[in-house]
Amino acid sequence: MRIDKFLKVSRIIKRRTLASEACDREKVFINGRVAKPGSQVKEGDIVEIRFGEHVTRFRVLKTTEHAKKEESADMYELL
Template identity: 50%
Template sequence: MRLDKFLKVSRLIKRRTLAKQVADQGRITINNKVSKASSVVKESDELSIRFGQKVVTVKVEALKESTKKEDAASMYTILKEEKLEKVEPEFIDDED
């Protein structure tokens, strides 16, 4: 199943177009490899998705073409959620 479709059907991301944008920005990895929206997702794959200052890592449990809202969470297991440190930009001193 395509990555963007899995994200929509599992409701990790609400819309497929948004899932495609996030993937094409390099914010999603499958098994630690940066992935595009068209990448193939298989059961037992590990996805890491960066949402702003948070990274959510999930394990794919099932692939379904469509699902009810209450059953969507059964398609994955959340392994971890971590907040990213906000990095302050460094100032370059050009007075040499």
């Protein structure tokens, strides 16, 4: 699954366009490497998002095309 879509479906970032912009600005990393909006993410990957001084790290637990609000938190685990 594309990282920009994963960030939107999991509700980590509210809109896919914002997720794409974060990737374009090199704020998103997958397993320590800068992620482009089309970079593929799979179960077990470690994703890091940097916004200013705030850094969020999480492990991808599952990738699904659609998720209800209640299910979206089950897609990742904060580290």
